[in-house]
Amino acid sequence: MTETRWLSDDQQRAWVRFAAVLELLPAALDLQLTRDEHLTHFDYFTLAMLSEAPGRLLRTSALAARTNATLPRLSRVLTRLEGEGFVARTPCEADRRATNVTLTDAGWEKVVAAAPGHVENVRSLVLDALTPEQITQLGAISAALLTTLDPQGKMFASEA
Amino acid sequence: MTETRWLSDDQQRAWVRFAAVLELLPAALDLQLTRDEHLTHFDYFTLAMLSEAPGRLLRTSALAARTNATLPRLSRVLTRLEGEGFVARTPCEADRRATNVTLTDAGWEKVVAAAPGHVENVRSLVLDALTPEQITQLGAISAALLTTLDPQGKMFASEA
DNA sequence: GGTGATTGGTTGTTGATACAACTAAGGTAG
């Protein structure tokens, strides 16, 4: 059995604080969206990914990859969002196993309505608390972490 | 209606990456603990907070504050952990509304067994991907974010 | 072109969390 290498004081301090951020920030992000727009952060992100897709259209499995969702989870969320009139499901002509998901006009309006409040929340919770240098550092740190967390870049539409 | 101030390229890039980390890292932390120790990260954190408390004892509501849990959530988790023999609930003598939660010997053993693997996971997912400077930066950035996210320092036992 | 393996997506079931209602104990004012 190998000896555990514990953390230095500096590592310990950074990790404890960062872990607290991981715990608190997602909840704070969700809170504003559910309160102001009756959308979960996942709902919002799903609609946002569709809004950025060419033709506001993605296949279900492609949308699942971008949102980091399992297919069962996305399936039920889409059923609800479809019922609310924000998305529409249509069979894919090219591959009849697949389903195309499109953002409806109402869905587009919803994203447009929700985005400013969400961005303002991101500003007030994150960006406004940091110096420009720290924002750049955070980008570099996050990129470094993503090389192990998301080596394929699944969550980034522009890549691969 | 005020005009929305959108994000600069630098802000946008940093935020998109950081948001992906917020999505992926907690799941990766949970995965190792559930796979290797059959503990959720919340279970582990709960036991860890108890293990660091004087006498391995905390009142339920104090434990809830340190773990950022609602009382109902903690109540049910404690019921399960009690059934597994890791914690014990005893009435508080001083205030008979309150309940003291103590870490049993089995619970202590569990934390001792689980900690090395968890720490190793934190290393491989976070610390090893960063330079010493970046670790220091991450600590400072997290501290800055916590001034708005957790102004009372609820999650830090040492403070107020 | 038929057989078997794979992929795309939905649904059954179970465990987990939130909100709200509830019980019980403690504090406070008359």
Add this chain to the structure above:
DNA sequence: CTACCTTAGTTGTATCAACAACCAATCACC
């Protein structure tokens, strides 16, 4: 001491997500 408010914790109910089982369509291969 009694009525009322607050605090500590548990439990009822509904929603959400995960895993697994399932159906349907496509592909690989002979």
